[in-house]
Amino acid sequence: MAADKKTKSTTKSKNSGTKISEDQQPGFALEKLYLKDVSVEVPNAPEVFTIREQPKISIELNNETKPLADGYYEVSLQLTVTSELNKRNAFVVDIVQAGIFTIKNIPEEGLEAVLSITCPNILFPYAREAISNFTVKAGFNPVQLQPINFEALYMQEKQKQDSKKT
Secondary structure (H helix, E strand, O other), X not given: OHHHOOOOOOOOOOOOOOOOOXXXXXXXXXXXXXXXXXXXXXXXXXXXXXXXXXXXXXXXXXXXXXXXXXXXXXEEEEEEEEEEEOOEEEEEEEEEEEEEEXXXXXXXXXXXXXXXXXXXXXXXXXXXXXXXXXXXXXXXXXXXXOOOOHHHHHHHHHHHHXXXXX
C-alpha cells in the first residue's frame, strides 16, 4: 500500500569551510522610525502671502549618530528649509527625523559608512515628506526636496578629514 510506504529523504550539505553562527552574522534593521523634533515658523504672516514673486529656498542638512546600547544606534537627520521673499523670511521649517537601528557584527571600518550613508538614505524620504506636508500646512506650495547623495557627502567629509590630518 502506498500510504504505508515511508520516504526517507537525505540531504547533503556542502560545507564551504568556515561556519558562521547566527550570533556572528552581520545584521542590520530599522527598529523604530520617529519625528524627533519639528518647528514651523511663518514670521511675516499675513503680509508674506500677498507677495507674488518666486521665493528663494535654502536647505541646511545635518546628520548625527548616537550609540544607545550594544548594537543599537540612534541616527538623526536634521533638515532646515528656509524660504525668503523680498529679503524677508517667508517660512522656516526645521525637522529632525530619527530612527533607531540595530547594527550587529559589522566591521568597525564599515560601521561609520552604514551610519553615515545607509541610515540617512532610509530616513530621508520620511523627512522629505514631512517638509512637504508642513510647508503646505503653513499656507505655501509644497517644497519637494531633490534626492541627496549621502555617499558623496560622506566621501567629501572623509576627504576634508584626511586633508586636515596632513
